[in-house]
Amino acid sequence: MASQRHVNVGGVQIGGGAPVAVQTMTKTETANLAATMEQIHKVAEAGADLVRVAVPRDKDIEALKTIVVESPIPVIADIHFNHTLALKAIDAGAHCIRLNPGNIGGPEKVAEVADRARAAGTPMRIGVNSGSLPKHLHALERENPVEALVSAGTEFVALMERLEFTDFKVSIKSTNVPNTIAANRLLSERIPYPLHLGITEAGTKWSGSLKSAVGLGTLLADDIGDTIRISLSTFHAEEEVKVAWEILKALKLRERGPVLIACPTCGRLQFDMDTVVADIERRLEAYADPVEVAVLGCAVNGIGEASHADFGITGAKNEGLIFSRGKALKKVPQEQLVDELFKEIDKYTATKKIEVDAHEQAAGAEWLQRIEEENAGELTPERLAKLEAERQRADDDAMEEALLRLDESASPTAGRRFTRA
Numbered sequence: 001m002a003s004q005r006h007v008n009v010g011g012v013q014i015g016g017g018a019p020v021a022v023q024t025m026t027k028t029e030t031a032n033l034a035a036t037m038e039q040i041h042k043v044a045e046a047g048a049d050l051v052r053v054a055v056p057r058d059k060d061i062e063a064l065k066t067i068v069v070e071s072p073i074p075v076i077a078d079i080h081f082n083h084t085l086a087l088k089a090i091d092a093g094a095h096c097i098r099l100n101p102g103n104i105g106g107p108e109k110v111a112e113v114a115d116r117a118r119a120a121g122t123p124m125r126i127g128v129n130s131g132s133l134p135k136h137l138h139a140l141e142r143e144n145p146v147e148a149l150v151s152a153g154t155e156f157v158a159l160m161e162r163l164e165f166t167d168f169k170v171s172i173k174s175t176n177v178p179n180t181i182a183a184n185r186l187l188s189e190r191i192p193y194p195l196h197l198g199i200t201e202a203g204t205k206w207s208g209s210l211k212s213a214v215g216l217g218t219l220l221a222d223d224i225g226d227t228i229r230i231s232l233s234t235f236h237a238e239e240e241v242k243v244a245w246e247i248l249k250a251l252k253l254r255e256r257g258p259v260l261i262a263c264p265t266c267g268r269l270q271f272d273m274d275t276v277v278a279d280i281e282r283r284l285e286a287y288a289d290p291v292e293v294a295v296l297g298c299a300v301n302g303i304g305e306a307s308h309a310d311f312g313i314t315g316a317k318n319e320g321l322i323f324s325r326g327k328a329l330k331k332v333p334q335e336q337l338v339d340e341l342f343k344e345i346d347k348y349t350a351t352k353k354i355e356v357d358a359h360e361q362a363a364g365a366e367w368l369q370r371i372e373e374e375n376a377g378e379l380t381p382e383r384l385a386k387l388e389a390e391r392q393r394a395d396d397d398a399m400e401e402a403l404l405r406l407d408e409s410a411s412p413t414a415g416r417r418f419t420r421a
């Protein structure tokens with residue numbers, strides 16, 4: 001369930017049913033103002049709602065004073081070990097402070113930061129990673145790492161509540177995906193505060209994206225989690241943002257920009273799908289409209305399962321078809337397929353109308369029908385799936401009928417009804 005409480009980070013609501021916020025962290029030295037601002041602009045353009053910057057030195061505080069003013073999105077200061085830096089970051093105008101109450105020098109120092117944050121109206125993210133649990137939880141961690149992580153989280157929450165500071169979100173993260181899932185499930189039942197989700201040190205773009213999609217996706221599908229960060233070993237923080245968006249879009253939690261669907265390809269493939277799909281994906285990045293674009297590797301099945309797409313392409317050896325919402329739009333030479341597709345998308349995004357030329361549409365439909373007829377006997381993956389679905393439906397109907405008959409014969413009135421008939 002969505003968290004009961006929420007925080008407001010520089011105008012972005014986290015929790016309480018607000019859309020799941022996407023955040024990332026800059027990879028630059030924060031004191032390098034030009035490089036940090038360049039990266040912040042890139043992540044904001046990619047769709048980050050919030051950005052976090054590391055603040056390990058006084059010179060980072062100096063840069064932070066400018067960053068919070070110039071950044072197009074709210075800025076979270078990431079502080080470890082040094083509560084003085086947390087105080088200075090609040091004074092510098094950070095929109096949120098991230099700290100681990102366990103490594104900041106004791107409850108008195110946490111209290112000092114909480115007082116300053118309360119006075120400034122600055123929310124906090126408090127939390128802990130599996131690698132930095134407090135000492136007294138180490139034995140429990142060996143026995144039950146999930147309970148240890150949750151205990152650390154709830155102990156920090158209790159500390160903040162004792163300090164009468166409740167303007168915070170919480171994170172408990174691990175490099176272990178099942179532990180992260182189990183721990184956040186438990187924590188969401190025990191506390192009403194918003195949750196920040198992430199998999200610590202998830203890995204490279206490939207493996208880290210998958211781990212994050214599995215871990216965060218599982219929690220988000222259960223309505224657990226209010227803001228997410230994908231941690232990837234890349235200098236390009238915008239890649240983290242793109243992955244976060246793909247997860248949210250896949251779960252239909254948020255909408256942003258186009259959605260690309262593509263067939264998995266098989267031996268019937270009629271063009272260099274790898275290159276074409278990569279090219280389309282790259283070109284679609286420039287569009288803000290949530291237009292759905294399909295790429296089918298051959299026209300053997302017709303438009304089939306891609307018939308709901310706003311636009312799509314499918315091809316044969318020399319020619320291809322552009323289609324829209326289940327209908328042919330026009331037939332074009334294979335090598336012009338992608339450019340012509342984007343001409344149609346451009347017209348649509350400018351006018352919000354799909355322009356149809358009846359003559360071209362008829363020619364395209366005829367071409368498609370011919371390809372389908374020529375390959376009517378082919379058992380394609382799509383046709384096999386359709387056959388399977390039909391067989392399943394028939395089995396389900398037969399089972400339902402058999403159960404109904406059983407019910408009727410077991411009913412005390414069944415005999416009477418039968419006699420009357």
Ligand code: SF4
Nearest residue numbers: 263265266269297298
């Ligand atoms: S049969 Fe299906 S999976 Fe194979 S290339 Fe054609 S559209 Fe793609």
